[in-house]
Amino acid sequence: MKGFYINTCPPNIPQVFQESLSSKQISDQCIAVYKQDFELSANNLNMVGWFIYDGKLNNIEDLSNDLEKVGFQALDNIEFGVYSGVFYSSDESYFFQDNFGLNFHYLHINESEIIIAPTIKAIEDSAQLKVSTLHESFLSKRGHLFGSCTKYQKVTCLPLGAIVALSSGEIVKQKKISEIIRTTQSSLECIPSMTRSLIDKIPEESRSLALSGGFDSRLILSQSKMKSGYCYGPESSADRPIARQFKGDFDNFHEFEFDLNPASETEAQVFSELVESPEQYNDAQFINAYHTAFKLTKESDFFFDGYLGDVFQRGTYLYFPGVLGELYRFFPSLYKILPFNAKQLLKRRYSNLNKEEFTALYESFCRETQDLNLSDYNKVILYEAFFARGRRYISRGALSINGCFKEVIPVFMHPSLQSIFAAQNYHDAVSFKNIKKIWKEVDLNYKTKKFENGYSLNTPSFMMPKLALLYRLLIHFVPGFQNYSTSNKK
Incomplete structure (x- = not known):
């Protein structure tokens, strides 16, 4: 529920969260819902959540100043955090979320109106939506979706590190997983x-x-x-x-x-x-x-x-259901002796999907992992963690x-x-x-x-x-x- 509600109906904070959450009108079109004392603002910048910048917790002043000086590059220099924000430049306003998309939001362009919210329900209450039969079926079988898709047409789960121009709804920047995962000498x-x-x-x-x-x-x-x-x-x-x-x-x-x-x-x-x-x-x-x-x-x-x-730590997204899956868990050396490629492993993990549903999942997997110079096992782990x-x-x-x-x-x-x-x-x-x-x-x-x-x-x-x-x-x-x-x- 935490985050920014842009061009939505005003969010109602449930009773169970009354002691922990607050809301604030940021502009005529934007309301922030945040944990008390964690709505951060400075000059041209409003943020919800926490982040580490230049080695300091919630260093909003320096981040705001650097956004003025170097633009979006400043967001790349945030070390870590779970956050979202709105940034105002001289000619445009932007919404952004953290590089791993952990405080993720949804986007819907309703005719000429841009709607952004941290819950699907807020968008449902603010626009007429059309269901995607394929994604609704996938959701009912698995309990979750994948990539940027939702069960509605023209409603997007914003990608990692998304920056959205609020005048057009264009995603002007996003992060590939290959840009976040760096080569390291650390063991x-x-x-x-x-x-x-x-x-x-x-x-x-x-x-x-x-x-x-x-x-x-x-x-x-x-x-x-x-x-x-x-x-x-x-x-x-x-x-x-x-x-x-x-x-x-x-x-x-x-x-x-x-x-x-x-x-x-x-x-x-x-x-x-x-x-x-x-x-x-x-x-x-x-x-x-x-x-x-x-x-x-x-x-x-x-x-x-x-x-x-x-x-x-233990590679649990390599597990899959069924008797064979239990055998591989009991004798994990089988993952090396009789290995699966990515498609085979995903097929076993998502065995209850029909052909069309699995094809959509696998195509998403290929798009998101194509730049990774890693083994199929590593790609499956990363895809499941960050996109599924x-x-x-x-x-x-x-x-x-x-x-x-x-x-x-x-x-x-x-x-x-x-x-x-x-x-x-x-x-x-x-x-x-x-x-x-x-x-x-x-x-x-x-x-x-x-x-x-x-x-x-x-x-x-x-x-x-x-x-x-x-x-x-x-x-x-x-x-x-x-x-x-x-x-x-x-």
């Missing part, structure tokens, strides 16, 4: 220290972390001092007892049941209005969980999140819903980390070899305690997928082992 062993460098740019008293029993949040914790932390799920789940071992790393640490306060019909409606996925893919309980976390950690403004950390399941589905909770309560920092999306992840051998990632390199220099206290799947970093790599399968069976079928997602389905 996987550098990931922890580079994570620490990012965290250090956020004041310690403003930090909070959702700590689970997995790798991703623990790696973040190992490199930081957090003011507040929390863990949710059934009391006997793997997550809470494991996370509890690290509560001493926080000034304040909280545990709570994921479904302590069941979601109401109103909250279910709010969830549906904020995301593009059909109702059967939505779980409004996440609104309550994030709201509870917000109330317990009010002293901090930022949530650090391990968004897509499993994808980049990651950005268009997983981001709903981690960034969109959670971001209505606090500013979210998706640590593993930092461009420097992405450049390292993109260069790795993903066969070694899915075989649990690379994760040992990533964690090589991490303090033993964080490495030797078991993770949610029953192994630690001392477990031999070849045993990790076997233990992971065992714990997946326990989580799904044995009472007392469920996590928040499986218990909520019972």
Whole structure:
């Protein structure tokens, strides 16, 4: 919901977000919705969210001055952030969003009127739209779309780093993934220290972390001092007892049941209005969980999140369903011995699509990855993360819903980390070899305690997928082992 509403009906902030979100009229045609204290303005520039520029957090004055001097090139020099903004030059006004499109917006040109909003619902309420049968079918089968398409004709999900001229609706600039992922000499062993460098740019008293029993949040914790932390799920789940071992790393640490306060019909409606996925893919309980976390950690403004950390540390977007998929997970050496090309792997991951739907997906994949000098496995990972399941589905909770309560920092999306992840051998990632390199220099206290799947970093790599399968069976079928997602389905 956070972002800019340009030529739309005025947005209504739901009751559940009243304590965390505010709105402001920027101009006759533009309203900003933002987390309180995070609407940033200077001279010719208005922004929502957070960013790091010239090594400083929310350095709006210098960015505004540099936009005046060098134009859009200044936006290229933003190190990282989740943000959107409006910039006014002498002869044009522009909308822009962050280089990874994490605070993504939609664009519709309605006759001569340019409509931009962070939700499809806001555009639906402001214009007559025509459904694309192909994309609506894809959405109903997968819960998400891909590339820049939406279920409506002439409604575009703005691409990475999009800059839009507000007089015409023309996308005057956007980022290719090949422009963001750079050649690097840094190795996987550098990931922890580079994570620490990012965290250090956020004041310690403003930090909070959702700590689970997995790798991703623990790696973040190992490199930081957090003011507040929390863990949710059934009391006997793997997550809470494991996370509890690290509560001493926080000034304040909280545990709570994921479904302590069941979601109401109103909250279910709010969830549906904020995301593009059909109702059967939505779980409004996440609104309550994030709201509870917000109330317990009010002293901090930022949530650090391990968004897509499993994808980049362990190559999980190489997984595919079915018996053969389980066999490859159990014996990950098969990814090397009997490899798939990109088309074959995507076909297995999206096996319920018809020919026309898959062709549209694959053509999008080819367009977005054609400039990448990488293996097919690496291309599939990046495409899924930046153009398909990651950005268009997983981001709903981690960034969109959670971001209505606090500013979210998706640590593993930092461009420097992405450049390292993109260069790795993903066969070694899915075989649990690379994760040992990533964690090589991490303090033993964080490495030797078991993770949610029953192994630690001392477990031999070849045993990790076997233990992971065992714990997946326990989580799904044995009472007392469920996590928040499986218990909520019972």
